[in-house]
Amino acid sequence: QFEGELSKSRLEIQEQTLKNIGWELHDNVGQLLSVANMQLNILSTQVADKVKEQLRESQEVLKKTLAEVRSLSKSLNSDVIKNLGFEQSIKNELDRINRLNFLKAELNIKGSSAENRIDVNDQTIIFRILQEFISNTIKHSNANNLEILIDYTDDELFISASDDGVGFDEGQVKSSSGLINMNKRADLINAYIELNSLKGKGVTLTLNYPIK
16 A cells, blocks of 8 residues: 555656646747747848748748647646546647657547546546557657557456567566556556567557446
8 A cells, every 4th residue: 555655646746747847848948939930030021032931941840849849748738638538638649749750650449438437547647658658669669650549348448559660578678667657557547558579570558447
């Protein structure tokens, strides 16, 4: 029980930290990018025609950067996750990945949606587990495709996340901080997760969550 409360407290601290980072990105970094964009608008009226096209291209890059910063800030804020639900939050996360052209990401949902029967805090934890998997896929897998399946039954939520990347030796990552973090999060909501991989065969994460 003590270990459970300790893990819960750690996760609450992590969530608050992520929320603070999200606020900083949205309010401070986002504001600076907006100011830079306004300055480029002013500058575009004062330069020769031959450089206006280059300025317009810079403005487009800046607008896309601002949109991505705001999108990222939302994915870090658990309040947004609680308002949207984890289905839409996952979709938004995959849409962001697709826009950045890291890989092709796809979400499939089967069964009748039961997320309104899932505790909102549990939704956030499930989302963070998937976010950890997505982050590892982008950083380490060299994958071209990522697929997430959400499947509802009467008494269980089943999620599968898989990529077609280089894979890894399971024995070498059992003590990795990312996997430990995912397991601790799953334990808090009585979910079961399993990570399977072979070198050159991609990685698959499965999660089973009992719907109360």
